[in-house]
Amino acid sequence: MALSSLATLCSSPPVSAVRDSPAVSNLNGLSPVADDAAAPSAFLRSGGGGGGGGDLKEIKQLHCCVAKKGPTHNNELIAKCAEVGTPESLDYALKVFEGWKEDECVAGSLFVCNSLIRACSFAGLGERAILVFVRMLEMGVMPDKYTFPFLLSACTKVSWFREGVQVHGAIVKMGFAGDMFVANTLIHFHFECGDVVDGRRLFDKMPERNVVSWTSLICGYSRRDCPKEAVSLFFDMPNGHMVSALVDMYMKCGAFVTAKRIFDCCVERNLVLYNTIMSHYVKRGMAREALAVLDEMLEQGPQPDRVTMLSAISASAALNELFFGKACHGLAKWIYHYTEENAIERDMLLDTAFVDMFGRCGDPKMAVQIFEKMEKRDVSSWTAIICAMATEGNGKQALELFKEMLTQGVEPDDVTFVGLLTACSHSGLVEQGRRLFQSMEEVYGISPKVVHYGCVVDLLGRAGLLEEALDFIKSMPIEPNDIIWGSLLSSCRTHKNVEIAAYAANRIPELTSDRTGIPVVLSNIYASEGKWSEVAKVRLKMKERGMHKVPGSSSTEVNGVVHQFSSGDESHPEMSRIALMLDEINCKLRDAGHVPDLRNVLLDVDDHEKKFLLSRHSEKLAIAYTLISTGQKMPVRVVKNLRTCSDCHTYAKLVSKVYDREISIRDNNRFHFFKEGFCSCGDFW
């Protein structure tokens, strides 16, 4: 490794830095692939393009031009490689670079070296950054003040202390230690990879300091668990606009009130400070507060950036009061359009978050559209789109995407399999699901977790293979949890199997968690079989333990306002109009041959009463209200906190036909898209 020579090279820098040389380029054995003679700058201008593979091809074409036109174009070639920034393109650039002869160095070589080092630093390839540095010294290209910040940050990222110290030596020898940027990076380096005392000494020696110097110091201290030092610095600070580091520190150690107080006191709030406080609100599940911060930013600046949008996306997913943890479509659209209209920088992370967000809030079309436009995709991106297909109930598409992902050489992870298995489960693809589960460990070396076992139980149970599901649970190498038994229980309800249901219910150590709604499902099973005495027993048990049935509740968004209805609810201000509409719908559906399925009423009352209760299920109220409040072809979007009942399902199918409206119902685990009398789930759910 050339690293050992670093110190020697640094101590005796070559004399001439830049030379002119019209010599023919030596391509060091790399043969260009095409013989195309377009100007290199044309390639550079064309920018963008397809995925990483396409870029590399472009680079090779560029290389070909270099061969023809001489070494001046090496610069463009390397710059292009740096811009692409993948390990492959950087390797390629390095190969070309290593092929240089001293006398080939041309004006601008320094700039090329710097941008290459910068690219290596961005890509976290510290070793390559050092290689470029060593090589440039060998060739007599003298570094400047721009070289070192990149080089040091590359060392810092990979925690290369020894190399960093050597670079530090070079900086001193070459006389760059007085530069503000260089000094700041040195502080950061010492705090991250070395000693806080060294970092502090450097800071104290600086004749002048700027915001970055202070931030590096405060963040350095707080990361190294020296909050006292960080706080005392805060009071020494010449100006108050670098509080974000401090707020972040307090938030991280749980001193929420202190953090908030500092935020409130701070007059000059910059972007990072806003992003800091917002991200912490989101982490604590305080979505409303997070969005209030966003509002304030929109009102008085600073202009949000992609980090802000990422927090906003999480916040929208966490708005569970009204949307039961499923993102709210209106907000999702707003976030997306805001990002587009304000030309906020997009990257893989943000695009993936968008795909995920639209997948969750019932807009798979948008999810697909964004996914298709993405230039780079990693496991998370593929997983997000697979999950979007899974919640939509489009199992086939999910499996197709998985295949494509594999052909593109992306390795799945455990989350991908959660998506795949639920996709199979929602579409009744039992055999495919079984095979995927098998392959997890055998082919991909991912050992299944409880979630995955849960998915399989769900897969078998939904398909009516209750015995097999039970055997599967018994054979699990890990302890099944409430959720697994609960899943089996709800399958028992769909497929009307009281025996296995009772068995499952008895396996659940205690009817503890309210959250899983297990006792409710059990009592519903008994109720639908008319076993009212069993129902009473379960209800009594629930009462003894102070548990309540979570009431069914549906929300719908009309003109940006969310309206929430619970079953039998008459509190809506427009209830009389809604009641009229419900009657009208009932008449039309009756004419279309619909007979209400009274087995969905789980109370021991007479049929007339049952009919009435059934007609007031929360999703029906929400649908009726949306129909009277929105224009003709507007889609109806309903989100429900529990599973939707089979009568409401049939009802929605018919309404979609009779009223010619697209309806979507997001229940607690998937979407149903109703159109022209059919549902996307194909009645399998």
Add this chain to the structure above:
DNA sequence: ATAGGGTTAG
């Protein structure tokens, strides 16, 4: 140019 804020699971 250097630092600080960031997605993901039934």
